Each structure stands twice: as C-alpha cells, then as structure tokens.
Amino acid sequence: MDFQNRILTHFHNSIDTKSQASEVLPAHIEYASRLMVDSLLNEGKILSCGNGGSAGDAQHFSSELLNRFERERPSLPAMALSTDTSTLTSIANDYSYNEVFSKQIRALGQPGDVLLAVSTSGNSANVIQAIQAAHERDMKVVALSGKDGGNMASLMTAEDCEIRVPSDVTARIQEVHLLVIHCLCDLIDEQLFGGM
Ligand SMILES: O=C(CO)[C@@H](O)[C@H](O)[C@H](O)[C@H](O)COP(=O)(O)O
Numbered sequence: 269m270d271f272q273n274r275i276l277t278h279f280h281n282s283i284d285t286k287s288q289a290s291e292v293l294p295a296h297i298e299y300a301s302r303l304m305v306d307s308l309l310n311e312g313k314i315l316s317c318g319n320g321g322s323a324g325d326a327q328h329f330s331s332e333l334l335n336r337f338e339r340e341r342p343s344l345p346a347m348a349l350s351t352d353t354s355t356l357t358s359i360a361n362d363y364s365y366n367e368v369f370s371k372q373i374r375a376l377g378q379p380g381d382v383l384l385a386v387s388t389s390g391n392s393a394n395v396i397q398a399i400q401a402a403h404e405r406d407m408k409v410v411a412l413s414g415k416d417g418g419n420m421a422s423l424m425t426a427e428d429c430e431i432r433v434p435s436d437v438t439a440r441i442q443e444v445h446l447l448v449i450h451c452l453c454d455l456i457d458e459q460l461f462g463g464m
C-alpha cells in the first residue's frame with residue numbers, strides 16, 4: 269500500500285467511527301453537558317484527567333472553559349489534573365503513579381463538582397482511582413471511554429455519564445473524544461449564554 273492510500277484509510281476509518289458514534293452518543297453528550305452546566309450554575313467546577321493523548325484532551329477541555337471556546341463569555345472554572353509536574357512526579361515517586369489524580373481530587377474536589385475522566389480503554393488505574401476519589405467527594409463523573417468500557421464502566425453510578433465510543437482503535441476513539449469535547453463546550457456555552 270502506498271502512503272497516500274494509507275492516509276486515505278485513516279481518514280475513512282475516522283469518518284466511519286464518527287458516523288457510528290453519531291448514532292449512539294448524542295443523548296449521552298447532552299446529559300453530560302447538563303451535569304456540567306448544573307455544577308457550574310451551583311458554584312461547582314470541572315476537574316479533568318487522562319494519560320498520554322487523553323491528558324492532552326483533558327487539558328484541551330479545561331483551557332476552553334477557562335479561556336474561551338467560540339464566543340466571548342466569562343471564564344468558567346475548570347482544571348486539568350495532568351499539568352503540574354511537581355505534583356505529579358512527587359505523588360508518583362512517594363506513593364504510586366496510580367494515585368497522581370486521586371490525591372489531587374481529595375484535596376481540590378468539592379461536592380457538586382464534576383470529574384471528566386478520559387481513557388480509551390477504561391482501564392487506566394490512575395483514572396479508575398480518580399473516579400473512586402470523585403465519588404468519595406460527592407462529585408459526579410463524565411467518563412469518555414471506548415472499546416468495552418473497561419473497568420471504568422462498572423464504576424459509573426446512575427447519575428454519572430459514560431460516553432463510550434464504539435471502536436476498538438485507540439487513535440479513532442481519541443478522534444471522537446475531541447469531537448465530544450467540542451460538543452460539550454458548545455452545549456455548555458449555549459445553555460449558559462444562549463443564542464449563537
Ligand atoms: O495518544 C496515544 C495513542 O493514540 C497514547 O499517548 C495513549 O494516550 C497512551 O498510551 C495512554 O496511556 C493510553 O491510556 P488509556 O487511553 O487506555 O487510558
């Protein structure tokens with residue numbers, strides 16, 4: 269296969285995955301946006317976490333809330349837990365990499381806050397522990413996952429929201445996660461600030 273055919277295959281697979289996701293995810297995305305808006309209207313904030321590309325996604329989301337998405341509006345309270353290298357390295361060094369997010373949530377999470385937990389496999393141990401810590405703090409959880417949902421799926425409560433991309437390929441799942449994040453930003457802005 270020449271390189272351009274290979275590239276075309278990636279594009280077509282990404283388009284197919286997005287098309288399949290569009291059949292099953294909209295109601296879940298709407299519910300997740302309502303959880304987040306409810307939190308923001310009640311003095312809550314949104315914490316986010318993930319590993320690798322999903323750390324980037326967690327940061328992408330928080331920057332769009334803290335700064336802006338597509339319209340002028342006030343800053344919204346959000347924080348990615350994957351950014352502070354002193355905190356991350358000291359927790360990993362002194363305790364365990366599995367606790368890098370949960371320890372931050374135990375310090376920063378307040379009842380009514382929301383955790384955006386991003387994992388394509390649903391099996392990253394530090395994201396699992398983050399969800400457990402969020403529940404201990406009476407926070408709700410929006411999980412972005414894929415594949416079979418992994419161990420994260422069994423941790424979801426009736427009030428949480430699992431957005432599981434119907435794919436087994438990490439890259440394709442991440443591409444849909446970014447689209448979901450932009451949908452969430454748009455729906456949050458629309459519910460809070462209306463009319464665009
Ligand atoms: O971006 C990619 C692969 O596309 C990688 O950096 C990927 O995010 C890392 O391997 C993560 O550690 C995978 O974790 P997870 O999605 O299973 O929670």
Ligand SMILES: [Zn+2]
Pocket residue numbers: 321439442
């Ligand atoms: Zn990636």
